[in-house]
Amino acid sequence: MTGVTHKTILVTGASSGIGEATARELAKAGASLFIGARRADRLEKLAAELGEHVAYRVLDVTDGADFEAFTEAAEARFGRIDALVNNAGVMPLSPLAALKREEWARMIDVNIHGVLNGIAAVLPRFVAQASGHVVNVASIGAHLVVPTGAVYCATKYAVWAITEGLRQEHDDIRATVISPGVVATELGNDITDPQVADALKVWRQKSLTPDAIARAIRYALEQPEGVDVNEVIVRPTAAG
Numbered sequence: 001m002t003g004v005t006h007k008t009i010l011v012t013g014a015s016s017g018i019g020e021a022t023a024r025e026l027a028k029a030g031a032s033l034f035i036g037a038r039r040a041d042r043l044e045k046l047a048a049e050l051g052e053h054v055a056y057r058v059l060d061v062t063d064g065a066d067f068e069a070f071t072e073a074a075e076a077r078f079g080r081i082d083a084l085v086n087n088a089g090v091m092p093l094s095p096l097a098a099l100k101r102e103e104w105a106r107m108i109d110v111n112i113h114g115v116l117n118g119i120a121a122v123l124p125r126f127v128a129q130a131s132g133h134v135v136n137v138a139s140i141g142a143h144l145v146v147p148t149g150a151v152y153c154a155t156k157y158a159v160w161a162i163t164e165g166l167r168q169e170h171d172d173i174r175a176t177v178i179s180p181g182v183v184a185t186e187l188g189n190d191i192t193d194p195q196v197a198d199a200l201k202v203w204r205q206k207s208l209t210p211d212a213i214a215r216a217i218r219y220a221l222e223q224p225e226g227v228d229v230n231e232v233i234v235r236p237t238a239a240g
C-alpha cells in the first residue's frame with residue numbers, strides 16, 4: 001500500500017511548529033491522526049480544525065506509561081497504528097560552563113527518553129503486525145555541533161543512532177530520521193541565557209517555515225512498504 005490515506009499516524013509535539021505543520025500536511029493527505037503534546041488547548045483547537053479523522057490526547061513524552069496510554073487511546077480510536085512521528089523536542093541552548101544541569105537533563109529526557117518511550121510504545125505492535133514506520137525528527141545538529149549546542153546536539157546524535165539501530169534490527173519496520181536546519185518555530189523560547197537567545201535570532205534570519213519539514217515527513221511516509229527513506233536533511237537554500 002502506498003500513500004498515507006486511511007493510515008493511522010501518531011504525531012508528538014503537535015501543539016506548535018513542525019508537529020503542527022505535519023498534522024496539517026498529513027490530514028490533507030488523508031491520514032487518520034492521533035496527536036499529542038502537553039498543551040491541551042492547542043491540540044483541541046487543531047483537532048477541531050482538521051476534522052473527524054484527527055483526535056488528540058495530552059501527552060508527556062518523558063513518561064513511558066503516559067506514552068503507552070496515548071498509544072492505547074489511538075488504537076482504541078482508529079483500530080490500528082501504522083506510523084509514529086517522534087517530533088517533540090526542546091532546545092534550551094547554553095555553554096557547558098554555565099552548568100545548567102536542569103536544562104541538560106530536560107533535553108536528554110524529552111529528546112532522547114521521549115523518542116525511546118515512543119519506540120517502546122509502538123514497537124511490540126509493529127513487530128506483531130510485521131509492519132510499521134517510525135519517523136524521528138533529529139536535526140542538522142545530529143551531524144555537526146553548533147556553539148552552545150553541546151548537549152542539544154548530543155541528544156540529536158543519539159536520535160540519529162537510535163533510528164539507525166532500529167532500522168538495522170527489523171526487516172519489516174521502516175525507520176526514518178528527518179534532520180531539519182533552522183526552522184522558524186517556538187523552539188528555543190526557553191533559552192535562559194540572553195546572549196544565546198540573541199544568537200538564535202541571528203540564525204533564524206535564514207530559516208525555513210515548518211511546512212518544509214512537514215512535506216519531507218509526508219514524503220517519507222508516503223513511500224511504498226518496501227522503500228525506507230533512511231534520512232532527509234532539509235536546510236534553507238541560503239544556509240551556506
Ligand code: NDP
Nearest residue numbers: 013015017018037038039060061088089139183185186187
Ligand atoms: P516547537 O517548540 O514549536 O515544538 C516543540 C513541540 O514539542 C511542542 O509541540 C511541544 O508541545 C512539544 N513538547 C516539548 N516537550 C514535550 C513533552 N515533554 N511531551 C510532549 N511534547 C513536548 O519546536 P519545533 O517545531 O521547531 O520542534 C520540533 C522538533 O524539531 C524538535 O525535536 C526539534 O528539536 C526539531 N528541530 C527543530 C529545528 C528548528 O530550527 N526549529 C531544527 C532542527 C530540529 P508542548 O509544549 O505543548 O508539550
